[in-house]
Amino acid sequence: MTLTELRRAIESMSVPLISFENKTILITGASRGIGRAIAEGFGRHGATVYGTARAESSLDWMAAAGMHGRAADVSQPGAVAAVIEEIVARHGRLDCLLNNAGVASNTPSGGMKEGEMDMIINTNFKGVFRACQAYYKAQRRSGGVIINMASVLGLVGAPLAGVYCGTKGAVIQTTRALAVEWASAGFRVNAIAPGFIDTDMTEMIKKRPAVREKLLGQIPMNRMGQPEDIVGAALYLASDLSSYVTGHVLVVDGGVTAM
Numbered sequence: 001m002t003l004t005e006l007r008r009a010i011e012s013m014s015v016p017l018i019s020f021e022n023k024t025i026l027i028t029g030a031s032r033g034i035g036r037a038i039a040e041g042f043g044r045h046g047a048t049v050y051g052t053a054r055a056e057s058s059l060d061w062m063a064a065a066g067m068h069g070r071a072a073d074v075s076q077p078g079a080v081a082a083v084i085e086e087i088v089a090r091h092g093r094l095d096c097l098l099n100n101a102g103v104a105s106n107t108p109s110g111g112m113k114e115g116e117m118d119m120i121i122n123t124n125f126k127g128v129f130r131a132c133q134a135y136y137k138a139q140r141r142s143g144g145v146i147i148n149m150a151s152v153l154g155l156v157g158a159p160l161a162g163v164y165c166g167t168k169g170a171v172i173q174t175t176r177a178l179a180v181e182w183a184s185a186g187f188r189v190n191a192i193a194p195g196f197i198d199t200d201m202t203e204m205i206k207k208r209p210a211v212r213e214k215l216l217g218q219i220p221m222n223r224m225g226q227p228e229d230i231v232g233a234a235l236y237l238a239s240d241l242s243s244y245v246t247g248h249v250l251v252v253d254g255g256v257t258a259m
Contacts, residue, residue: 004228008044018239020047024091025238026083027051028074028131029101031058033199034149037227038098038234043067045235050087052080052101074101074127075119081134088138096145096238097135099128099171104201109162117163124167125174132178136187143186147237148175150191152253168193172249179247188246190237195253197225220255 025042029035030051039051043065052072053059059069070086072079087094103123105116128148135146153161154168172191179189196202196215202224205211216222233250236242251257 004226018045018235018241020045020095020238022046022048023095024048024087024093025050025096025098026080026087026094027098027100028072028080028127029053029149030062030069031055033201034194034197034227034230035100036061037231038100039067040065041228041231041235042238047095048091050083052083074099074131075122077130080127080131084131084134084138093139093142094135094144096147097131098147098149098234098238099131100149101127102149102167104161104164106160106204108160112163120163120167124164125170128171129174132174132189136178136182136185139187140185144188145238146175146178146187146189147234148189148191150175150193150249152193152195152251152256154193155249155251155257175249176247183246188237188242190242190245190247191249192230192233192237193249193251193253193257194230195219195225195251195256197227197230199227218256218259219253220259223254225252225254 020042025047027035027039030039031053039049043049049067050070051059051062051067052070054073056069056071062069070083072083074080084094103120107116132146135144148171150171151168153165154172157165175189175191182189205215230252233252
């Protein structure tokens with residue numbers, strides 16, 4: 001039995017440990033990879049799931065799964081706010097916002113152009129902050145749960161990731177700041193910091209055997225993570241099991257940052 005099959009067997013138990021029945025969840029960047037795995041995880045636990053991507057066509061899978069896909073470019077002001085307003089108007093509230101959308105590059109820091117720098121900052125940092133801000137305004141009378149997708153590269157340095165590391169570090173510090181500022185209004189704000197996950201964002205590593213072997217040598221568990229490895233962290237932070245947890249960065253990296 002694979003790890004994924006084991007998780008699904010546990011999730012199918014007659015008495016679920018976590019349930020999101022009558023809960024609404026919005027996940028940005030839900031078209032593939034970690035975002036899609038998390039959306040499917042919440043769906044299996046009964047949530048009403050909304051997901052965004054730049055192109056609505058990339059979210060066709062959501063409709064087939066009974067979920068709700070919306071086109072929204074998080075780098076653009078007001079894009080996610082409009083989706084949040086729609087959800088609140090339709091369901092009365094949005095129980096959890098999960099900011100997952102992000103971009104990366106492999107450009108050497110000394111050669112990065114302004115346009116590429118702006119794209120990464122506008123998506124990874126400004127997009128997250130604007131979404132948090134819009135969610136707070138929509139839910140300020142009832143509170144809510146925010147989960148921001150950071151990265152271990154917000155905690156440690158790496159070559160060819162100068163701006164990416166900077167934005168993920170900013171997400172971590174913003175998560176902590178908002179957790180403190182909004183706690184009295186009933187908000188919990190946490191972050192997940194994935195390690196090296198087997199998605200299209202790590203395609204360059206997988207295509208270069210020498211780079212892959214070097215990377216695996218730096219991971220105590222000796223494997224890259226799968227998108228499904230992040231689902232449990234998201235379910236925990238969104239649920240009442242973490243009702244006294246805020247301002248926390250939950251690292252899911254196979255032991256990289258423990259070395």
